[in-house]
Amino acid sequence: MQITVIGCGYVGLTTSVALAYIGHRVHCIDQNQERVQALQNGIVPMHEMGVAELLGQLRDRISFGRWDSFNLTTEVIIIAVGTPRKDNGEADTSYVEAVARELGQRLSGDGLPIIVNKSTVPIGSARRVESVVSYYLKSRGINIPVTVASNPEFLREGVALYDTFYPDRIVVGANQGEAINILREMYAPILEQTFIPPEFLPRPDSYNLPAFITTTPTSAELIKYAANTFLAMKISYINEIAGLAERVGADILEVARGIGLDKRIGVQYLNAGIGWGGSCFGKDVQALIHTAGQYDYDMPLSSATIQVNLRQREEIIRKLQSALKVLRGSTVGLLGLSFKPGTDDLRDAPSITVAKRLIEMGAHVKAYDPVAMENCRKSHPELDMLYANSAEELAHGSDALVLVTEWKEFLSLPYNQLGKLMRQKVIVDGRNVLDRQLLTEAGFNYIGVGR
């Protein structure tokens, strides 16, 4: 099929590469000239496992351009632009609106393609896009029905391609059977797993075919927000229990395992620590609460999910305070900046909140991250922070280290030697992933979360 994807960000680019890999022809449009140019030259402007590799193999099936390259013969148009959080918590749909206007001004009357909202958008957005596109088409004398389907995305950054090739389910919300059929056809190689997996992403042995869930656009839109809020709530829940575990003298790792092995609960997303971050959880939970507010409906569980998460970041400062006593003048080294391993994404990253807070309190902050430092320099010039080139440089002269991102390489650092470079041997394990016994034996004051 001929597919146009609007927005070459984490979602748009991953989707484009995966759709090209399973046999479609994909043209990807972005308004950001720098991004388009990089992609045209085969450079992937973000860190996401396997995307650059596949792009290199698929150059004949995938192309990039700005809006002037929009092709009228496309069968499906996938909207994957950002929907960031406004100050009042609402989702900012201005990028989606701009895309709808562009489409209404560009599409012709013959063989109108199916328009698909893959961006996470508030309830009613499929209808809204339909009406904006129709309005602009009508103003050009084109009076034919426009079809907009909702097809929310559930991929996780860091393993985005894996999630796209091997999803648990694909959700399509549409009022027209034709749209559902076209999307079923588009996703057929994934739904039936008929594609040959990329070498670096083998199909997991235990993988079952994904469910294809068809519903209304409204339900599809709510599914996305409800799923993200639930995942964020699960993490906030275990963090709330972790706080109590610390007080009563229980170990949250054992508690979480004891809870999670119950199949009704599940072990995933039960890791206590510094809390969740990233571009989606915070903004999506806020957007859900905002939507509920428009109906005068309270969502106390969702609101508490955010509060607990913010408290968790503050807890890290409290732990440092109790170990170092005075933060002013001390040096704290952050191990990791990205909101999770496998990505350079810093949107709503706990590292930024912790760094800001420490700087406000008069501490010197150093940071080391294997991939996100350049992005951090660019996107947070306000942070008066030293960037270290290695974990050794980070440890040198530090009073404490805080493990913020659980990059694999941080699990096996030579902590014994790092400790010798430090002024004081304090380590706050913000992800509960380090070997407490090993660190204690190396003379560290090891401080986990909920342990």
Ligand SMILES: NC(=O)c1ccc[n+]([C@@H]2O[C@H](COP(=O)([O-])OP(=O)(O)OC[C@H]3O[C@@H](n4cnc5c(N)ncnc54)[C@H](O)[C@@H]3O)[C@@H](O)[C@H]2O)c1
């Ligand atoms: N990142 C994730 O993990 C993830 C997961 C699931 C869903 N989502 C949702 O997917 C959507 C996209 O997220 P993302 O992280 O890929 O965003 P992103 O910021 O990485 O990318 C968005 C891209 O859209 C482009 N763009 C904006 N307006 C445009 C326009 N009018 N025309 C053409 N291009 C335009 C931007 O230049 C940018 O390159 C959001 O709604 C997000 O909530 C994201």
